[in-house]
Amino acid sequence: MKVVKSVAGMKALARQWKRDGKRIGFVPTMGYLHDGHLSLVRESKARADVTVVSIFVNPTQFGPNEDFKKYPRDLEKDSAYLKKAGVDCLFYPDAAEIYPPGYRTSVEVEGLQDRLCGRSRPGHFRGVATIVLKLFDIVAPDAAFFGAKDAQQVLIIKRMAADLDLDVEIVTCPIVREPDGLAMSSRNAYLGPEGRKAALALSMSLRWAEKAVGAGERDAGRLVAGIRSILEAEPLARIDYIEAVDPATLEPVAEIRGEVLVALAVFFGSTRLIDNVRLTA
Ligand code: AMP
Secondary structure, three states, X not given: OEXXXXXXHHHHHHHHHHHOOOOEEEEEEOOOOOHHHHHHHHHHHHHOOEEEEEEOOOHHHOOOOOOOOOOOOOHHHHHHHHHHOOOOEEEOXXXXXXXXXXXXXXXXXXXXXXXXXXXXXXXXXXXXXXXXXXXXXXXXXXXXXXXXXXXHHHHHHHHHHHHOOOOOEEEEEOOOEOOOOOEOOHHHHHOXXXXXXXXXXXHHHHHHHHHHHHOOOOXXXXXXXXXXXXXXXXXXXEEEEEEEEOOOOOOEOOEOXXXXXXXXXXEEOXXXXXXXXXXXX
16 A cells, blocks of 8 residues: 655656556545445445545644544554555645645535534534545545535535536445444544443434334424434433434425435534434435
């Protein structure tokens, strides 16, 4: 596996691959890898000739009081993991390489960026869209792989790719969960044993919602209230938001009809976790 740190080096490698007629698959990450990330790598390997994984904890997508500094990092373990998975290239730039002095440009995906997580994390999706566009330009992927766990993120990236006529296919991969249901996340590492137990309320509440819709519930307000009461029964949980929205626009829906995205964000201490489910009625 090649490890590339410079933008110029990554661009040169991508150009060479293109000349050789290779289809490039790309998995952008912030590292501290788990099986959720690995599922994206597997999908990329199945659909592309070469796979690039980037590890970059992007400072511009963190708010001033968020966990940028303490975000978990373990490059050695991550690169061993990627090597074993058969990844062709790890792109691991540092912040000064990506945002040199004088950097001024950013991308806004208006409307979509302000809903759900965007409301409690202002500027977050501007940071995400900008870094992903830059990485697309550097890595020149034919296909890029994102997890459905970050449902709003993948929607925003798809919108950006369509709006800016990017020549990249955006592939959404299903949420990978721990055996007990907790969605895998690098941030789960922050949870102590009590928090870890409490965090199960997330997937439990969404499973309840799925069953409720299966049993005929069509009122979004009642559905959200039911999720809220499950989460409120967990003393360590502090709800950021719970919403039932149109998966294309992220606008709240009143009724569960067609496809609906139920998304939530909940704090356990200072750890903020997200989860979601798509329901069809
Ligand atoms: P991150 O390193 O958390 O920024 O995530 C990098 C990519 O992995 C994003 O596309 C995430 O949506 C995806 N991802 C993270 N956790 C999971 C998971 N549990 N299942 C599927 N994809 C995931």
